[in-house]
Amino acid sequence: MASPDHHERPERDDLTGRYTTGHEWDGIKELSTPIPGWWVGVFLVSIAVALLYMYLYPSFATTERYYEGALGYSSAEELVKDVTAARAAQAGMRNALVAAPIESIEADDALRRFATAGGQAAFNENCAACHGVGAGGQAGQFPALVDDDWIWGGQITDIRQTILYGIRSDHPDTRQSMMPGFGEILPPDQIDQAAAYVKTLADPAQAGSRAAMPGAAVFAQNCAACHGETGGGGRDFGAPRLDDAIWLYGGSTDAIRRQIAHPRMGVMPAFGERLDEATVRMIAVYVHTLGGGEK
Amino acid sequence: MTATSDHGVSPGIAGTHAPKAAAARRRNRRRHLPQPVRGHFRRLKTRLILGFLAIFFLVPFLRWDRGPGLPDQAVLFDLPGRRLFVFGLEFWPQDLPIAVGLMVAGAFGLFYATSLSGRVWCGFACPQTVWTDIFGGIGRLAHRLARGHQARVRPITLALSAIVAVATGIGFTAWFVDAPSLAGRLLSGDLPGAAYGTILVIAGFTYVLGAHAQERVCLHMCPWPRFQSALLDRDSLVVTYRAARGEPRARKRVALRPDLLATPAAAATAPMAQVTAFAVAADGRVGLAPDAVAGRGDCVDCGRCVQVCPTGIDIRDGLQMGCIGCGLCIDACDEVMTRIDRPTGLIRFDAEQADPAPMAPPARIGLFQPKAMVFGAAMVAALLAVTIGVTRMTAVQIDVEPQSTPRYVLLSDGSVRNDYVVRLSHRLPRLDAVTASVDGMPAAELRFAAGDGADAALMMVSGQRSAANRLLITRPPLRGQPAHAGELHEQPAHAGELHEQPAHAGELHEQPAHAGGPRPVTLVFNDTETGAELARVDTRFWEPEP
Numbered sequence: 001m002a003s004p005d006h007h008e009r010p011e012r013d014d015l016t017g018r019y020t021t022g023h024e025w026d027g028i029k030e031l032s033t034p035i036p037g038w039w040v041g042v043f044l045v046s047i048a049v050a051l052l053y054m055y056l057y058p059s060f061a062t063t064e065r066y067y068e069g070a071l072g073y074s075s076a077e078e079l080v081k082d083v084t085a086a087r088a089a090q091a092g093m094r095n096a097l098v099a100a101p102i103e104s105i106e107a108d109d110a111l112r113r114f115a116t117a118g119g120q121a122a123f124n125e126n127c128a129a130c131h132g133v134g135a136g137g138q139a140g141q142f143p144a145l146v147d148d149d150w151i152w153g154g155q156i157t158d159i160r161q162t163i164l165y166g167i168r169s170d171h172p173d174t175r176q177s178m179m180p181g182f183g184e185i186l187p188p189d190q191i192d193q194a195a196a197y198v199k200t201l202a203d204p205a206q207a208g209s210r211a212a213m214p215g216a217a218v219f220a221q222n223c224a225a226c227h228g229e230t231g232g233g234g235r236d237f238g239a240p241r242l243d244d245a246i247w248l249y250g251g252s253t254d255a256i257r258r259q260i261a262h263p264r265m266g267v268m269p270a271f272g273e274r275l276d277e278a279t280v281r282m283i284a285v286y287v288h289t290l291g292g293g294e295k
Numbered sequence: 296m297t298a299t300s301d302h303g304v305s306p307g308i309a310g311t312h313a314p315k316a317a318a319a320r321r322r323n324r325r326r327h328l329p330q331p332v333r334g335h336f337r338r339l340k341t342r343l344i345l346g347f348l349a350i351f352f353l354v355p356f357l358r359w360d361r362g363p364g365l366p367d368q369a370v371l372f373d374l375p376g377r378r379l380f381v382f383g384l385e386f387w388p389q390d391l392p393i394a395v396g397l398m399v400a401g402a403f404g405l406f407y408a409t410s411l412s413g414r415v416w417c418g419f420a421c422p423q424t425v426w427t428d429i430f431g432g433i434g435r436l437a438h439r440l441a442r443g444h445q446a447r448v449r450p451i452t453l454a455l456s457a458i459v460a461v462a463t464g465i466g467f468t469a470w471f472v473d474a475p476s477l478a479g480r481l482l483s484g485d486l487p488g489a490a491y492g493t494i495l496v497i498a499g500f501t502y503v504l505g506a507h508a509q510e511r512v513c514l515h516m517c518p519w520p521r522f523q524s525a526l527l528d529r530d531s532l533v534v535t536y537r538a539a540r541g542e543p544r545a546r547k548r549v550a551l552r553p554d555l556l557a558t559p560a561a562a563a564t565a566p567m568a569q570v571t572a573f574a575v576a577a578d579g580r581v582g583l584a585p586d587a588v589a590g591r592g593d594c595v596d597c598g599r600c601v602q603v604c605p606t607g608i609d610i611r612d613g614l615q616m617g618c619i620g621c622g623l624c625i626d627a628c629d630e631v632m633t634r635i636d637r638p639t640g641l642i643r644f645d646a647e648q649a650d651p652a653p654m655a656p657p658a659r660i661g662l663f664q665p666k667a668m669v670f671g672a673a674m675v676a677a678l679l680a681v682t683i684g685v686t687r688m689t690a691v692q693i694d695v696e697p698q699s700t701p702r703y704v705l706l707s708d709g710s711v712r713n714d715y716v717v718r719l720s721h722r723l724p725r726l727d728a729v730t731a732s733v734d735g736m737p738a739a740e741l742r743f744a745a746g747d748g749a750d751a752a753l754m755m756v757s758g759q760r761s762a763a764n765r766l767l768i769t770r771p772p773l774r775g776q777p778a779h780a781g782e783l784h785e786q787p788a789h790a791g792e793l794h795e796q797p798a799h800a801g802e803l804h805e806q807p808a809h810a811g812g813p814r815p816v817t818l819v820f821n822d823t824e825t826g827a828e829l830a831r832v833d834t835r836f837w838e839p840e841p
Contacts, residue, residue, distance in 0.1 A: 136701025147707065241707065245708065291765075
């Protein structure tokens with residue numbers, strides 16, 4: 001057991017000429033090799049820099065609040081600044097978007113690209129919750145906006161109006177339509193007949209035999225006023241087409257029967273109350289260019 | 296061990312080491328520039344260096360006509376455009392594997408050369424050597440220009456070095472911008488900041504590494520010498536001091552070893568008059584046989600081989616890490632041997648296992664050693680892979696990305712539409728528009744969503760190297776189930792037949808019994824102008840469950 005004597009002069013290693021620490025393990029002595037001065041210097045400077053950072057920037061929390069730093073830096077404020085700057089950079093395009101007649105936006109290459117890019121972002125933020133990312137809709141719930149079937153019209157002006165005022169919203173200019181619940185008006189067998197008849201409307205192969213169906217009379221009496229003699233629908237008052245392949249609330253006879261007896265009618269908020277005109281136009285252009293827009 | 300051992304004393308002795316370290320640094324520093332030398336290897340090295348410099352500075356000025364809208368520089372690394380032009384080839388970032396293949400080939404080439412002949416790459420071809428050689432020349436030139444005024448040497452050296460360094464930076468930059476207009480744009484401040492930054496950085500590194508660090512890079516910074524011992528073997532042809540002939544060293548007036556004189560070749564060149572009566576005792580330097588040291592060897596210990604060495608080593612200590620295989624010591628020694636009328640080749644390229652006899656001819660280069668052949672074969676394989684890769688590079692790349700939100704769109708007449716994003720990039724001299732068609736769905740209707748080609752299966756490229764567009768593919772209703780009589784599709788009459796004779800279904804429609812979900816289709820893209828097929832892309836067309 002080596003017991004170093006503190007009062008003796010440190011031992012020098014013959015081979016290297018260095019001092020030893022005085023420790024000895026199994027006959028091996030440790031050379032005294034202090035950390036290089038430059039390393040210690042860098043370490044101390046690092047600590048100083050860290051302390052400086054803590055002084056300058058928000059660095060630690062107390063139970064009630066937090067230390068705000070000598071510079072008063074705030075990442076939230078920086079974000080607001082960035083967003084404001086980005087808005088300012090876009091101001092020219094946004095103004096041009098609002099100034100142009102909405103029908104002409106798509107013809108302008110730069111405006112269209114700006115509008116579809118911004119429209120996609122705004123759509124995903126505001127519309128995708130119901131209509132889905134990519135505007136594919138949700139079967140039996142919310143209409144797809146990528147197809148060519150439009151309840152209220154598929155021109156860009158129609159789309160803009162729908163976005164602005166919503167459908168059955170609380171806005172005075174909202175699109176408003178109401179289908180009566182025929183469950184309380186017609187006897188069940190007539191509802192069955194009407195449903196069977198409506199089911200055939202989309203199939204041209206049954207065009208000849210359709211007139212002889214018992215539902216034909218029920219349809220003519222109760223439904224044709226809004227949905228049209230042949231089920232072509234009426235966009236002016238928001239009556240959906242019944243003679244195409246697209247069914248919002250399901251295309252089976254059973255689903256049609258349910259819709260006749262206890263109709264579901266979707267509601268969309270008036271986004272004009274939340275979004276500015278430029279954003280509404282961007283969304284309108286985006287939806288219009290998705291593949292179903294009408295000229 | 297017990298706690299007592301933790302009470303060790305750590306004496307403050309840092310100061311005692313400082314003078315020792317400084318002494319070591321002084322020892323490592325070389326006192327003189329390498330001296331000039333004349334000879335075979337010096338000529339070879341000079342020619343190679345001039346050749347490499349010519350390549351470095353002149354290649355950017357070569358022209359290559361690529362047609363309108365494209366640079367006409369034969370070799371141009373267009374960083375903003377993310378593409379490399381190398382004569383008739385154009386490389387994109389996705390061709391990176393080819394660059395990797397070149398690097399692999401280069402690495403194995405280096406292994407091959409090293410296993411054959413040591414650090415010859417270092418001695419003749421490495422940029423560090425090329426520029427170190429230039430700066431060495433500058434040092435000697437400055438001494439000559441200063442004409443003995445010591446105070447003038449430093450400023451002259453500095454000025455010449457700065458010129459070379461900046462010229463190197465500009466020469467490097469010329470590979471990345473239009474070379475002929477570079478000088479003018481440089482002076483008018485017309486270049487992007489990155490160009491000036493590059494010039495400064497390259498000039499700085501050239502000066503620091505070439506003029507200041509010089510051979511220290513080869514000795515202390517370069518990892519290559521550390522590999523060398525694993526690559527060399529006893530057959531490798533390396534710069535060798537032939538101790539059996541040279542030792543023991545002594546001044547010329549000491550008598551030669553009798554065995555050297557006895558050699559027929561030596562007898563012819565060494566007159567007996569040189570042999571003096573003063574035979575010296577052996578100093579036993581290299582451990583020669585006692586009977587061989589009754590006299591001196593051929594080495595007269597003039598030190599020329601050390602003075603001319605770019606890395607400042609003494610080759611007579613044997614093969615060592617610092618030897619870059621440039622052969623300048625061979626030139627120096629041959630010069631001296633000729634002057635003292637001894638055969639040349641005391642230092643020469645030779646194999647370690649060569650004939651030890653003092654006057655034996657040098658070994659031949661062992662081209663067919665297994666190890667070297669493996670490296671050579673790997674290099675050839677890598678070059679082959681690069682060649683194959685280059686020949687298989689496609690001029691047009693089209694990616695089709697099916698959109699999955701939603702996967703398909705059901706239209707009011709019962710037809711089904713799928714949306715795709717088409718991304719095209721090409722390296723053709725000219726491509727204006729692309730027509731798309733679909734293979735596997737005869738009745739499908741295609742249109743691009745945006746651009747001049749709206750409502751048509753036509754995508755405008757018009758001079759751009761890349762373009763993107765949305766492609767809408769609509770498949771008509773399968774069973775003649777459209778809504779309005781007026782818009783019936785061509786084959787509604789077949790609907791009944793389909794149900795009755797499913798065996799014929801294939802003739803009428805591609806897959807009438809398709810169960811929904813994805814089905815494979817192939818999109819074909821043609822050049823609208825020439826009709827040439829540009830690409831076929833396999834993708835899927837998603838259909839609803841029936």
